[in-house]
Amino acid sequence: MFVHNKRLQYTVRVSESNPGLANLMLEQFGGPQGELAAACRYFTQYLGEDDPGRKDMLIDIATEELSHLEVIGTIVGMLNKGAKGRLAEAVEEEGEIYRAITGAGNDSHITQVLYGGGPPLTNSAGVPWTSAYIDTIGEPTADLRSNIAAESRAKIVYERLIALTDDPGVKEALGFLMTREVAHQKSFEKALYSIQPNFPPGKQPPVKPFDGIYYNMSQGVGDLRGPWNSDENFTYVSDRADQSAVDGGDGRFSVQLTAAEDQVVEQMAARTMSDPQSNPMTGTDLGAGVVIAAPTGN
Amino acid sequence: MFVHNKRLQYTVRVSESNPGLANLMLEQFGGPQGELAAACRYFTQYLGEDDPGRKDMLIDIATEELSHLEVIGTIVGMLNKGAKGRLAEAVEEEGEIYRAITGAGNDSHITQVLYGGGPPLTNSAGVPWTSAYIDTIGEPTADLRSNIAAESRAKIVYERLIALTDDPGVKEALGFLMTREVAHQKSFEKALYSIQPNFPPGKQPPVKPFDGIYYNMSQGVGDLRGPWNSDENFTYVSDRADQSAVDGGDGRFSVQLTAAEDQVVEQMAARTMSDPQSNPMTGTDLGAGVVIAAPTGN
């Protein structure tokens, strides 16, 4: 069960209203790398997890992400507070309000007109949050890697937001939130490597020798070797002939159909056959100005 | 520039039509962990990348993923081939066609009715593919971790699909595709660790001491310690009082408004004030059967 304490995890002190900055902060509220995504990611893993250690860790961190969602949402709310009543109360001239709304230079108009200055669960372009952002698949050796990556991304987006503001209270709170992503990444890495083995993930062994081959699929000026494709680590295959039909077959495709299936397939083929010998007049001919009268009885 | 060779990277031999299985295979065609997502992920990173080694690796792997998209799409096409003409040519009784369409026991009806038996870019539930699945953010120390995780997830979904079929040709091709995810994961790991340092990702240093704290946010039977929250690795904070307002402030929020802003905020507050002293009649009263005549002149 969740309970709530009215003290924030981190005190939020904002120097002045700034709906344009508020809008950018939405990235970490309702954006793909934001705190709702983080909380939902770990919470759903927690529900599906049976390992006692990981289960405990996942709900600890999920709960903290919810508390971070509250911090970043509070920042958005404070930055919007001055603008919030403007449209609702409409005490200024219309022209002034219009200029204020459109003058912020980014998508803050949607926060103001559609969402009334509240913090909506969208990214900074106004795109609604979707659980398509969450890549949990219910296998811990994959999910923990997904979590590690997610923490890295969140850390970076916080860096970018920090670079955008000189409001000391906002900067400080963002610095805290950014740092916690680092701590969470550490925990998830410990949890991943305390499963042994964890690579390859899952249960099925890879098929030899394909797990040790690097296909040099793009060729030309710019080809470069490094540990990711070195002879030390991989068999490096550049010959185009060795890159296709690597099973030794003919590289074609086939399916065995029943007689009844064959019949409808052939019937459809006959009906929709294109005649390679023809050279029909087409809509481009008609459209390029070759005027021809419609046949009678159209 | 991309060019195409009519030989597949892996020969596809399917034993018999099976639209229900085709539908499940869509997960790796147009699903979140599928080959289109993989190809788009690495291709967009390639376009944004300036480091010569990573740029080369990303386009090599992106190109191979497109070739995998062709292999899995070909499998879907072959499994659907027998069913494809049935609706189009409609040579059976309607009742039989209806039973065939609905009897497959999963969502293959959408592939057949809406998409005509072709392989659509949807997952196995018919949900259209969206680039919201792609988590590229343009910072290599994060993006490489995202790629590592993505390869892990794709490996696992292939495992699950392999477990679902006993068609030897399908099993073999899926085994190849699964294995290549393992090889790609290796390359991305090598690329990540050949950047040094790569942790914490990005440029901004974490704020001490918050990168070394583990907040025990969920408490009760089931609390457990492990390397992810051990005293060796973390400062473990369980006291609720030490979990909130960790900056030492009051845990509240504030913003400094201008006088004009204050005025509209107050005006809106007054207009929408809720009176805690009242106990008004409500719609639930009216709806629970307390019949009261409408006032005259409504």
Place this chain on the structure above:
Amino acid sequence: MFVHNKRLQYTVRVSESNPGLANLMLEQFGGPQGELAAACRYFTQYLGEDDPGRKDMLIDIATEELSHLEVIGTIVGMLNKGAKGRLAEAVEEEGEIYRAITGAGNDSHITQVLYGGGPPLTNSAGVPWTSAYIDTIGEPTADLRSNIAAESRAKIVYERLIALTDDPGVKEALGFLMTREVAHQKSFEKALYSIQPNFPPGKQPPVKPFDGIYYNMSQGVGDLRGPWNSDENFTYVSDRADQSAVDGGDGRFSVQLTAAEDQVVEQMAARTMSDPQSNPMTGTDLGAGVVIAAPTGN
């Protein structure tokens, strides 16, 4: 700040695995009327709210909805638990696994193949949750009405789920969750009507006489009068002539353009003018079998 207690708000006892039922339960986990939607709805309103009473109520209820999300998610997890390891460990014959996956008769295949048996944030058709479900607009006299309606809808969907299962533990927990929607509706109604006046919502007065007119736009057998369009409550307008151009104008549209604007508009009109006097041959003629050779030099 949110904290978590490992005891659920309501004990969950499930009698047996049932992935098909689990899938239906997703409606109240990641569906539009489900608990994530409820929690996010009230939590975002809380962040944007300044009235102390409503702010407190909104976070009380938002927190409880998160705890409900945990209860329903736990039910989904328990119902899926038996099926969860099947694909991952793949100890059965492939054919059996395939039959088990597709035989449940609804979309549970996606929960199993893509999400590994965990509770995903989708509805029962596998559609990802989106914040487009949340209709908060930042005006309490509208938002409270939205909340009242949302609680009604959630109550009904719980009713339907209760009708689908005879597992006593599931039924009991669903009954609790259903009932809490009733309690929340009561609170939101009290909060709405403790704002006076709250109708019409907002600040701008309606334009007379249009707020008292009922336009009988659909006519024919089936027209019926009731309090929603009675003469007592409304002016009832059936005459088609009185339904259009109700401002007394000509019912047309116009805009004043500058000379430069006029010029490009006319230029575009000339370029794309359709000639009503022509009767051109078209693609349907060409496609209906009127074979005409392509002109030379195409």
Place this chain on the structure above:
Amino acid sequence: MFVHNKRLQYTVRVSESNPGLANLMLEQFGGPQGELAAACRYFTQYLGEDDPGRKDMLIDIATEELSHLEVIGTIVGMLNKGAKGRLAEAVEEEGEIYRAITGAGNDSHITQVLYGGGPPLTNSAGVPWTSAYIDTIGEPTADLRSNIAAESRAKIVYERLIALTDDPGVKEALGFLMTREVAHQKSFEKALYSIQPNFPPGKQPPVKPFDGIYYNMSQGVGDLRGPWNSDENFTYVSDRADQSAVDGGDGRFSVQLTAAEDQVVEQMAARTMSDPQSNPMTGTDLGAGVVIAAPTGN
């Protein structure tokens, strides 16, 4: 059957082109609270409704909303008319066109570049309209409440748009549209309360005593009592121990598995067990600059 009359329901007179304002008006054309959403909401309820009075009312109002969609769409079209041909005909210098497109200060670029100056079914941020906005569930005591709330929201968004423009013709038409939402809300309220009882919605009775309890889930400075949680109306529960496991159980979760299910669950648990006694080296160690050569034979 729908038929169309070329006179608008309200005459539209626009003073001058303004693509920036046009873009904001899209909120009520293709936005979540806009006229398409309203029309679709009532039209789908009409199709599913069997009660003769409600059925008639729903199609009356649905039809009027379509006519409103035409009015707001016409406003958008007129505001964009001057800008429409600019890109198409491209008679100005490129720099000027670019400045005109990007200088409007909001998202009008998408209306111009992608949609050619026509009114697209998106909101003001360019987000495509989705039927996820529609919350119809096929139970009138819930749907009517949803309609009441939807009319409130639409009324408010019109208020905001009215505050943004000083074009008298636009203001007047918006005032009409806003007012009609008020009239529709009245009709839906009459329809709701002419069903008796309508609370609780649906058929299943609430479970005592949970429909009369208010859980004070968020505690701290800011707790406040009002009619929504007063002792007069509710049992107010603040004790944390009385908020969890309210059924009197242990607050845990369980499911009875078959022996075969148990076996795969245990097998998966063993394979993915995390060792709480370990303290493994992790990727963060490797990434923080602890350089260690790869083992031979990688």
Place this chain on the structure above:
Amino acid sequence: MFVHNKRLQYTVRVSESNPGLANLMLEQFGGPQGELAAACRYFTQYLGEDDPGRKDMLIDIATEELSHLEVIGTIVGMLNKGAKGRLAEAVEEEGEIYRAITGAGNDSHITQVLYGGGPPLTNSAGVPWTSAYIDTIGEPTADLRSNIAAESRAKIVYERLIALTDDPGVKEALGFLMTREVAHQKSFEKALYSIQPNFPPGKQPPVKPFDGIYYNMSQGVGDLRGPWNSDENFTYVSDRADQSAVDGGDGRFSVQLTAAEDQVVEQMAARTMSDPQSNPMTGTDLGAGVVIAAPTGN
């Protein structure tokens, strides 16, 4: 202005309840090729159109499509009518209701559980309708071609639905709807070709010689010539060297940066440089069972 007449455009007589068939019919109600998409497509074009003939035609056909939406929605409603009350009234045993819901063999469960048996604006997989289906761009020589294509697609999906049912009333109504798509296609073709010239669409002339070249990008067994790439109609380019850098340049990419831009680009490059000479240990090494103790002071 739209008005409504209570007589349908086509009488709907359904022989018996069939929620499974109802679900498939949703393709033409809320699916991508369905009637809402058609109506919205032509209605938005009508609003943006200035040519008097096309404007009149577009609203004629848009209005008829709305009337078709009513017909197909009525069919869905009738097919669901028997199932509608079942969940709501819950007079049967739970087990029976569950079997009825899941036994239909397709996604009708969502229509019943979430939407209460009403016709929702989704496709047959439960995917919400989105205006992303509409490809109007505000240029008539493109939009009319889009309309022609849309009518073709709708005609085909109706064919498939007709093949699925033997209910004579449903079949007959679907036949009417299918046929009207044919009539509309004819009108749109006439409208397209009454603009002369209409090819190439738009205003900018193509760049010679690239409009007359066919690049044979895919090579191997299966290459085939026809009028779409014949020497008569195109210059056929197969030589790989002539397919890249067709402008005669080097096929590379470049941008001129300012000194300040150069500096940050180089700084980022240095920070994220991957060392091709290294062969670092990676997470796959750690995860493959190479157990190494974490360094002290982690």
Place this chain on the structure above:
Amino acid sequence: MFVHNKRLQYTVRVSESNPGLANLMLEQFGGPQGELAAACRYFTQYLGEDDPGRKDMLIDIATEELSHLEVIGTIVGMLNKGAKGRLAEAVEEEGEIYRAITGAGNDSHITQVLYGGGPPLTNSAGVPWTSAYIDTIGEPTADLRSNIAAESRAKIVYERLIALTDDPGVKEALGFLMTREVAHQKSFEKALYSIQPNFPPGKQPPVKPFDGIYYNMSQGVGDLRGPWNSDENFTYVSDRADQSAVDGGDGRFSVQLTAAEDQVVEQMAARTMSDPQSNPMTGTDLGAGVVIAAPTGN
């Protein structure tokens, strides 16, 4: 199998950084009419196609569209290159960075803050690409028409982008891409008309006389005749009585229910009946200031 050649199909030379222009170019990268949509459209048709000529053509063009995706993505990357490192390295004052980000005057902020200056698969408003843009249905006489239309649209959006920039290298590359759409349209038209007959598309004949009727559904000032509704080509029906119930029936709807179905339908009707004789007090009365004390024992 796809392979990649490091030379672009067209050399990209960009004169200077311009993140605002980069953002607009996204329309043809990740927008609905862009190159990913084109490549996916033809590639999925290729996989489902059995006709040898069309199959070859589709993969030729799909491959070329992937190469175009690389060209337009490279343009976006170059235009963003100067801005890319700014946020990452953060060497300027925060205020300057904020002004640079928000000053571009369109949605380029999202490309920079969320995507780090890389080319994301979104349109110019930041909306993620979705396969809902692709209208392939697996019937060549429809799909080829969809392709013809898609090429027209893409041609037009390129025209608009060309009009927005005076950078000669960008203009030249866009001119090439625009022209190739013209060439592809020609090929698709040849392929369509080499199927004979191709109209009406599909197999089912239209129902007479409905394929030859034009319903004048919208009436009033502005009615106009042309070849799309001329007496020469169509039977023109204006009489409202002849537009409804065109089958000669009563224009009503019906379904035959079983006795058990009838019973639950009636039960639901009784429970939710609205009383047309009542005039109940409603929430609008309560909300308009009619203060009434709540009944005791609420």
